[in-house]
Amino acid sequence: MSGQTSSIICLLEMFFKKRGGKPNSVLLFLSFLVFMKSLHCVQSKKLLVLPMDGSHWISMKPVVEELGRKGHHVVIVIPEANLLLGSISHCKTKTYSVPYTKQDVAVLYRKNSNLIFTKEPFLKKMESFINRIKNISNFITLNSESLLYSKELLQYLKDEKFDAVFSDPLMPSGAILAEYLSVPSVLISRGIPCGLDVAVTQCPSPPSYIPRMFSKNTDLMTFSQRALNFIVSLAEPFICHLIFRSFNDIASNFFERSITFQELLSQASLWLMKYDFTFEFPRPLMPNMVLIGGINCVKKNPLPLELEIFANSSGEHGFLVFTLGSLVSEIPHEQLTHIVEAFRRIPQKVFWRYSGPMPQNLSENVKIMNWLPQNDLLGHPKVKAFITHGGIHGIFEGICNGVPLIMMPLFGDQPDNGVRMSHRGAGIVTDFYTLTAEKFLDAIDKVINIKSYKENMATLSKIHKDRPIEPLDLAVHWIEFVMEHKGAEHLRPAAHHLNWIQYQSLDILVPVIFIPLLITIMVLKCCL
Amino acid sequence: MSGQTSSIICLLEMFFKKRGGKPNSVLLFLSFLVFMKSLHCVQSKKLLVLPMDGSHWISMKPVVEELGRKGHHVVIVIPEANLLLGSISHCKTKTYSVPYTKQDVAVLYRKNSNLIFTKEPFLKKMESFINRIKNISNFITLNSESLLYSKELLQYLKDEKFDAVFSDPLMPSGAILAEYLSVPSVLISRGIPCGLDVAVTQCPSPPSYIPRMFSKNTDLMTFSQRALNFIVSLAEPFICHLIFRSFNDIASNFFERSITFQELLSQASLWLMKYDFTFEFPRPLMPNMVLIGGINCVKKNPLPLELEIFANSSGEHGFLVFTLGSLVSEIPHEQLTHIVEAFRRIPQKVFWRYSGPMPQNLSENVKIMNWLPQNDLLGHPKVKAFITHGGIHGIFEGICNGVPLIMMPLFGDQPDNGVRMSHRGAGIVTDFYTLTAEKFLDAIDKVINIKSYKENMATLSKIHKDRPIEPLDLAVHWIEFVMEHKGAEHLRPAAHHLNWIQYQSLDILVPVIFIPLLITIMVLKCCL
Structure with missing residues (x-):
């Protein structure tokens, strides 16, 4: 149901209440009609949801919840041991042991x-990075195999006949x-580091103006930046192979035949991309990519009351919101000292999400909490700036x-x-x-006192919100579409039938x- | 205003009428709220509309009308002498003499x-084609220059300060x-023959699976089809130059400096594309391309009554709708005879849009008219097939x-x-x-009696209509967006800053x- 229809129903409900719960027959019939209209496209379908733990769940959750609320039979399958996952309203949750x-x-x-914060020389840092990838990869393998080799669960999933x-x-x-x-699948992603999302959707991505992940380039590159970007783009297939080799193994072992993770992903009917162009640099898209950036900050x-009082006590100086994300529990002592010192020297109040040991000498203008209603705080009229690690969800809450x-x-x-x-x-x-109290104070001062930051963000915000349809409605629509039409074959480019040489027309060039x-040349040479 | 809100208002209006025009106060207030909600985003802006005569106007008209209805100040500038253009409700029309x-x-x-129907050998046919392009081009030049050198009108347009x-x-x-x-511009197009729309939007268009216009290829090509497609793609910039040379001249003369039509088009903020992927082969899109296929068949x-009676008299056999488009006034005698003969031998009734001299021996099951309510006829339950020249609007009415x-x-x-x-x-x-009565009858028989045609079209129709937002609302939204935000700069790819060699990273390759x-190689050679 669209936001518009639901707001009409709300209006009707409001009037019923105002009239002491005794609606007249016309109003009752009218609300019935509106309700029927909102339901008329909804035919209950069956959806299997396999979420990823951690912050990835933030964008998925409202979509799943809304699909359940609309009357679809939604089954969420999660490991028994998890951090953020759990049962949500209108949906059935099945767990598997791990x-x-x-x-x-x-x-x-x-x-x-901890590995993120460890100060190490470059080579050691690379080793740590590879170790981190390995740790996560091993963990995902354990998780996936626990699910895939649970015969009983697999039989249940087969019997359910999902759409x-x-x-x-x-x-x-x-x-x-x-x-x-x-069954067809819908994937939700911010983009995959080695450009795998772009490769499996056959989406063109010229390295001349589309910066590669981790390059820190913008879309306007110098010659040397373009050169590096180009080399990285050449290396992407190999990087992908390195990162996702274990996923290939999981799939090949399960199907008892050689199959790559890339082949499996390329079958996806639809990709919900967690960005829009107020954030991402403008780039080509494929028809089966749907942009849903900002889906996490609708509600x-x-x-x-306690937070409201603290927020309002900030007076004309306003307050800051500070978080380094759900992954960071502790901050190294050196940076912690600088942060505390900087906060002591500002007139603003600070809401700080932090679950590590309480820092010493904390000034009274700072409120540390395990969890913050981040989006609601950012919507408060007295908020001045958002100090963030720059995760995609936080950034969109800022926008x-x-x-x-x-x-x-x-x-x-x-x-x-x-x-x-x-x-x-x-x-x-x-x-x-390399954070110091001075550098931190300088950044806070600039963002609060140089008008352009606030103005540019306000412009982005206005553009972001001027959209023909809400990202949640869009995501829900396209999942319903895939369930109803058994995929989205009409959006699948014929490029999937070509190999790389054919796609690039190299076989034609010769x-x-x-x-x-x-x-x-030969004829000319002979004649001369 | 979205279709949903307007249907709610219609519901309310219906109830007012049923109650003898005496709505109670709650209903009145409710409808006022709904109306205010529908208006709350609409801030009146100024839009200058420069339409093209003929069938191109069909998709533009409902958009312009809706923008006027929403309260924007819309000025349509058209030549005094035209075929289909004219004043439309809620909009101001300015004419210029030609x-x-x-x-x-x-x-x-x-x-x-007539040139279309002339039977000629290939070279002569090509000459006719070039003549046709020349005729149209001369005509457009005359039209444009009449507008661009009308000082008074130009001053008026300047004073209006359009958005x-x-x-x-x-x-x-x-x-x-x-x-x-x-001021920023929004363009509406089905695609430009030499791929100019793709070139000016920096939209990737690999010739390996995106068939070039006039090639009659699908997106699945044989090697030789791909080779031809590739060659055509190489020739496209030259073809564009040939076709649009006179447009370059118009622009350069007007601005008194060298400027190409391509440069001007590449400034467009947004492109409304008159297709979707139930019709077009799936292909990459740029962020500023908005698909509005089917916009012409909403109402x-x-x-x-006369047509309803004729349609219903067709009984179980149903009827056909036949048109060759607004450009074709007369059909050559040979084909006309075959068509009349074929129609005589079918049990179906036929609605035929034809403005040429009445053919002889017309059977009674055929109704010839100068103009047909095509979309309404195609929506009739007794319609069996649509015989069409295959213009984009007719095709979407079929879908x-x-x-x-x-x-x-x-x-x-x-x-x-x-x-x-x-x-x-x-x-x-x-x-x-090469039409004969037999061939025509065979085609009619197949399309009516082989179930798959109807079934495939029904599937396409279902997919086409299962969309999160109506194409008219989408078009209106994006024009309002461009007026409100003075363009859509955030959708403009950085590729516009690169030349062809840079874009293709050829300067990096070396x-x-x-x-x-x-x-x-040199080191290896030296060592060996």
Whole structure:
């Protein structure tokens, strides 16, 4: 049901209440008609959801919830031991046992977050990075195999006769089960580091103006930046192979035949991309890519009284919101001291999400909490800036609410996200590893007091919200479409039938260009 | 205002009428709220519309009308002598004098339509084709220059301070005036023959699976088809130069500096593309391309009584709708005889749009009319098939209503359109030039009696209509967006800053690949 129809129903409900619960017959019939209209396209379908734990679940959750609320039979399959997953309203949750505990997951996350902060020389840092990838990869393998070799669960999933699978591409069991159950799949992603999302959708991505992940380039590159970007684009297939080799193994072992993860992903009917062009640099898209950036910041709730009082006590100076994301539990002592020191010297109040040991000498203008209603705080009229690690969800909460950013990227896509927002003049990137109180204060001062940051962010926010349809409605529509039409075959490009040489027309170049050229040269040579 | 809100308002209106025009206060207030909600985003802006005469106006008209209805100040500028243009409700129309009459335009169209039907050897046919292009080009030049050198009108347009220009890319004065008035532009197009739309939007279009216009290829090509497609793609810039040379002249003369039509088009903020992927082969799109295929078949009206009676008299056999488009006034005698003969031998009734001299021996099951309510006829339950030249609007009316097609393509994009629909099994292409009664009867028989045509078209129709937002709402939204935000700069790819060599990374290839390769070979040679 669209937002518009639901607001009409709300209006009707409001009037019923105002009239003491005794609606007259015309109003009753009218509301019945509106309700029937809202339902008339909804034919209940069956959806299998295979989510990824952690922040990836944030964008998926409202979509799944809404599909359940609309009357679809939604089954979410999750490991018994997880951090953020769990049952949600209107949906059925099935769990499978895994050979690790919730504690193990927490330890893995903590270990990885510690690795992020470890100061090491470059080669050691690369080794740590590879170790981190290995840790996560082993964990995903364990998780996937626990699901895929649970005979009972597999039989149940077969018997359920789902209409579609909704999953995260980094959760290989999603694509594998879609193939196994012979049902179409919808994937949700911010983009895959080695450009795998672009490769499997056959989406053109010229390295001359589309910066590669981790390059920290913008879409306007110098010659040397373009050269590096070009080399990285050449290396992408090999990087993908390295990263996703274990996923190939999971799939090949399960199907007892050689099959790659890339082949499985390329079968996906639809990709929900967690960005739009207020954030991402403009680039070509394929017809089966649907942009749903900002899907995580639709719902607004009033602040709890305690927070509201603290926020309002900030007076004309306003307040800051500070978080380094759910992955970071502890901040190294050196940076922690600088941050505390900087906060002591500003007139603003600070809401700080932090679950590590309480820092010493914390000034009274700072409120530390395990969890923050981040989006609601960012929607408060007194908020001045958002200090963030630059995760995609936080960035979009900043955009939605028009709050300028101070970004301290740590890993993954965060440095690239930082480049995007600072390139638009909507925030400043500060290096976390060399942070001092002075540098931090300087960044806070600039973002709060130089008008352009707020203005640029307000413009982005206005553009972001001026859309013909809400991202949640769009995501729900396309999943319903895939369930209803058994895929989205009409959006699948014929490029899938070509190999790389054919796609690039290299096999045409030889007979059509080079051979005639060669003959001409030879004839000319003979004649001369 | 979205379709949903307007239908709610209709519901409310219906109830008011049923209650004898005396709504109670709650209902009145409710409808007021709904109305205010529908208006709350609408801030009146100024739009300059430069339409193209003929069928191109069909898709533009409902958009312009809706923008006027929503309260925007819409000024349509048209030549005094035209065929289909004219004032429309809620919009202001300004005319400019042209050195030709309406009669001249009609003669030009008729001459061109006669050229289509002339049986000639290939070279002569090519000459005729070039003549046709020349005729149209001269006509457009006359038209554009009449507008661009009307000082008074130009001053008026300057004084109006428009927020955007809405035009057809084949109407050069649109892009020229957008540049002259320094306002953003929105263009509406089905695609430009030499791929100019793709070139100016920087949209990738690999010739390996994207068939070139006039090639009659599908997206699955044999080696030789791919080779031809590749060669055509290489020739496209030259073809564009030939076709649009006169447009370059118009622009350069007007601005008194060298400027190409291509440069002007590449400034467009947004492109409304008159297709979707139930019709077009799936292909990459740029962020500023918005698909609005089927925009021409939203409104449905009941049939006039006379036509309703004729339609219903067709009994179980149903009826056919036949048109060769607005450009064709007369059909050559030979084909006319065959068509009349074929119609005599079928049990179906036929609605035939034809403005030529009444054919002899017409059987009683055929009703010839100057104009047909085509979309309403195609929505009638008794319609069996649609015989069409395969213009984009007719094809989408077929898709919207799920009516299988018998296509007799004549010129332009029609043969390619025919390939698209027959490739999907939703119709049959019949060659008009070699038409006989038998061939025609065979095509009619197949499309009516082989179930798959109707079924495939019904599937396409279902997919086409299962969309998150109506194409009219989408078009209106994006024009409002461009007016509100003074363009859509955030959708403009950085590729516009690169030349062809940079875009293709050819300048990188030399230092990054070839030089190291050369050095390696030389070192190896030296060592050996």
